[in-house]
Amino acid sequence: MTVPMASSVKEGENGHELKFQLVDKSLKKCQFQQDALIEVLHSAQEAFGHLDEEILDYVSLQLKLPPSWVYGVATFYNFFTLDPQGEHVCVVCLGTACYVKGAGEIIARLEEALEVEAGSTTADGSLTLMTARCLGNCSLAPMLTLDAEVLGKQTLESTIAAIEAKRALVAAAAEEEL
Amino acid sequence: MNLTALTELAEQELQRQQDLKLRLFLCYSTPCISAGAEAVKVALEELIKEQDLAAQLEVVATGCMGPCSRGPLLRIVVAGEERTYEKVTPEQACEILLHGLAGNPIETGALPADIPFFARQTKIVLGNNGWIDPGKIEHSIARDGYAALAYVLHEMSPEEVCNEIKKSGLRGRGGGGYPAGVKWNLVRKSPAERKYVVANGDEGDPGAYMDRTIMESDPHRVLEGMAIAGYAVGAEQGYIYVRGEYPLAAARLTKAIRDAERCGLLGSRVLDSSFNFRIDLRVGAGAFVCGEETALMTSIMGRRGQPVPRPPYPAQSGLWGYPTLINNVESFANVAPILHRGADWFAGFGTEKSKGTKVFALCGEVVNSGLIEVPMGISLRDIVFEIGGGLPDGGQFKAAQTGGPSGGCIPAEYLDTPVDYESLKELGSIMGSGGLIVMNETSCMPDVAKFFMEFCMDESCGKCVPCRVGTVEMYELLKRITDGSAMLGDLETLEELCGLVQETSLCGLGMTAPNPVLNTLKYYRAEYLAHIEENCCPAGVCQLDQVPLLKLPEHAAELAIFKEEN
Ligand SMILES: Cc1cc2nc3c(=O)[nH]c(=O)nc-3n(C[C@H](O)[C@H](O)[C@H](O)COP(=O)(O)O)c2cc1C
Numbered sequence: 179m180t181v182p183m184a185s186s187v188k189e190g191e192n193g194h195e196l197k198f199q200l201v202d203k204s205l206k207k208c209q210f211q212q213d214a215l216i217e218v219l220h221s222a223q224e225a226f227g228h229l230d231e232e233i234l235d236y237v238s239l240q241l242k243l244p245p246s247w248v249y250g251v252a253t254f255y256n257f258f259t260l261d262p263q264g265e266h267v268c269v270v271c272l273g274t275a276c277y278v279k280g281a282g283e284i285i286a287r288l289e290e291a292l293e294v295e296a297g298s299t300t301a302d303g304s305l306t307l308m309t310a311r312c313l314g315n316c317s318l319a320p321m322l323t324l325d326a327e328v329l330g331k332q333t334l335e336s337t338i339a340a341i342e343a344k345r346a347l348v349a350a351a352a353e354e355e356l
Numbered sequence: 357m358n359l360t361a362l363t364e365l366a367e368q369e370l371q372r373q374q375d376l377k378l379r380l381f382l383c384y385s386t387p388c389i390s391a392g393a394e395a396v397k398v399a400l401e402e403l404i405k406e407q408d409l410a411a412q413l414e415v416v417a418t419g420c421m422g423p424c425s426r427g428p429l430l431r432i433v434v435a436g437e438e439r440t441y442e443k444v445t446p447e448q449a450c451e452i453l454l455h456g457l458a459g460n461p462i463e464t465g466a467l468p469a470d471i472p473f474f475a476r477q478t479k480i481v482l483g484n485n486g487w488i489d490p491g492k493i494e495h496s497i498a499r500d501g502y503a504a505l506a507y508v509l510h511e512m513s514p515e516e517v518c519n520e521i522k523k524s525g526l527r528g529r530g531g532g533g534y535p536a537g538v539k540w541n542l543v544r545k546s547p548a549e550r551k552y553v554v555a556n557g558d559e560g561d562p563g564a565y566m567d568r569t570i571m572e573s574d575p576h577r578v579l580e581g582m583a584i585a586g587y588a589v590g591a592e593q594g595y596i597y598v599r600g601e602y603p604l605a606a607a608r609l610t611k612a613i614r615d616a617e618r619c620g621l622l623g624s625r626v627l628d629s630s631f632n633f634r635i636d637l638r639v640g641a642g643a644f645v646c647g648e649e650t651a652l653m654t655s656i657m658g659r660r661g662q663p664v665p666r667p668p669y670p671a672q673s674g675l676w677g678y679p680t681l682i683n684n685v686e687s688f689a690n691v692a693p694i695l696h697r698g699a700d701w702f703a704g705f706g707t708e709k710s711k712g713t714k715v716f717a718l719c720g721e722v723v724n725s726g727l728i729e730v731p732m733g734i735s736l737r738d739i740v741f742e743i744g745g746g747l748p749d750g751g752q753f754k755a756a757q758t759g760g761p762s763g764g765c766i767p768a769e770y771l772d773t774p775v776d777y778e779s780l781k782e783l784g785s786i787m788g789s790g791g792l793i794v795m796n797e798t799s800c801m802p803d804v805a806k807f808f809m810e811f812c813m814d815e816s817c818g819k820c821v822p823c824r825v826g827t828v829e830m831y832e833l834l835k836r837i838t839d840g841s842a843m844l845g846d847l848e849t850l851e852e853l854c855g856l857v858q859e860t861s862l863c864g865l866g867m868t869a870p871n872p873v874l875n876t877l878k879y880y881r882a883e884y885l886a887h888i889e890e891n892c893c894p895a896g897v898c899q900l901d902q903v904p905l906l907k908l909p910e911h912a913a914e915l916a917i918f919k920e921e922n
Binding site: 184215217219250258312314315316 | 358371387390391423424524559560561564567568599601602638639640641642643644651655656658659661699717719721726727757761791793795808811814817893
């Protein structure tokens, strides 16, 4: 399933090339060493938001590694994603402390309320719902991150409110542009 | 920089700090920021600008102070007396500043200095936390940062350093508890043209954030420990491997490495000696198994982070086949204090076999959750009820979980057990990296076991069959127990599988994955039986709405509904 993101549609070819330049920069920085594959993938994901076939092929060509090798590494690590992400990313922590404090229920009901399965993006591409195996903010349990923001001591209601607020912001900005 | 310059810098900085009329320490770690520390900082800075106070005082944005559930925390020292204020609002913070500056600090909101949370702790590793700005190397240096490295480089031989660490009794804080000095000596004696030092900051255990806090609050301490280790074993290159989930730790370490290199405390000719040591950061990409030492090294080399059989141990053949010393971040953070104050001083803390202190992330159902450092051998009861302040809302203590997915749950009757490597192992749990999660009567033990098994199943790297297949099967059995479709025989199968996976897995992940199951079966067997025989979850967590397959004929009516639905 590939939902084109609003941003990538707008940006066009030019932005695409700029992003490859960022990957090139990281390749040069590590002197095209094959051992630096993970760092290169990190910066590629930072630039593109995800790693698709084109990017993986590019990296494998540049580092002279078999595509299977690059694909193998990219799919081994949870951090790398091969699908485009939503405009917002909500990561619900399912570490032990959060679990004990009811994060399991929050994620189950979020999935229901947002009509999306954990690990995937809503149909309109506005939100990706993810889970994490502990974000190390156990004193804030149950906690989650919404984009870069850390939200602690959450309930289902507060989570939905925060997500809706984010979405509303986007909608408002889009309207202004029109 | 040489030794004299280092001492001078330390003295200069100390003098500058003493010349200030007031220093405010604002906890600026993630929990406090999410509780509102940012607004407090802005308010203080505005006030300072408005009243032109910048010459008289400074606000230090520090790393974690510990009692995370009480943030934002603000600490001041007036006339040698220290006060920590909890749950500070921007307005209160301004009051605290103005009164502190006038020399009559306010009392409202101040935590009593003698509360057990502070009084029962012994801070060695976390000694600088809450007193320095992790982004300012001079703050570190003013608190003896890099002094141990300077001493070691000029006064001690590598062998002496290894022996000092051995004498201190320091054991690995990453979970296994292997004597650090022995490991250092092994690497030192391995003949090779190149060697490496690796700091394990992968901290994948759910419910643990000690290493994160150390790296975020006092990064120079870790770097110094690594450099000392590099000198002791004869390595010139170090790697510090940080979890991808910890971007702030990675950013602070990057800055710390750059600052230290600029000051000549890392890089070539460290402190004007003939010792060269570079440290590079490697950021993980979200795989629990990469905390395992051999998997971590394959990950540093840019490959799929799968473990390889040991021996050969990393001390003989690690990164790119060269001898590699790998220790946990907290282990490295202990090194500088040991060499600065002596092995005997360090060995004065703790028990006979477990020396020093241990940092725990105390969380779950406990009043004072946060980061604590206690001497080894303290009882669990003291940690949970004294330091932690007991359970909130009149909750009943049911279990303390240590060691994450490799550990187990310790029931109430063992609350007086001293916390050290051996005692916890005897109870079927492990010290682990230091997560300590308190559970009350609303936690269901089979469900907790299932939670950890699901974790291991997801995180199994798939290289060896026992772990890849065994965790799935064990998970299915636990799922059956918690959804009501298990039979008594399943319990036996589960136990048998546990033994099998334990004994035949390639790495620690599989070998320890059955621990939470075996341990809860040992102490909470009645709860498992209640699920299976009485179809009842005493904690009220599990739905138990399924029926055992073999009993299905008896439930023909339900079966019909089932068919209809599908
Ligand atoms: C599945 C698994 C996960 C591990 N995770 C970590 C970890 O997150 N941090 C850590 O320091 N050690 C971890 N270890 C232990 C390391 O393999 C290694 O023993 C340790 O880093 C050695 O350092 P120490 O002697 O200072 O404890 C893990 C081991 C296994 C089997």
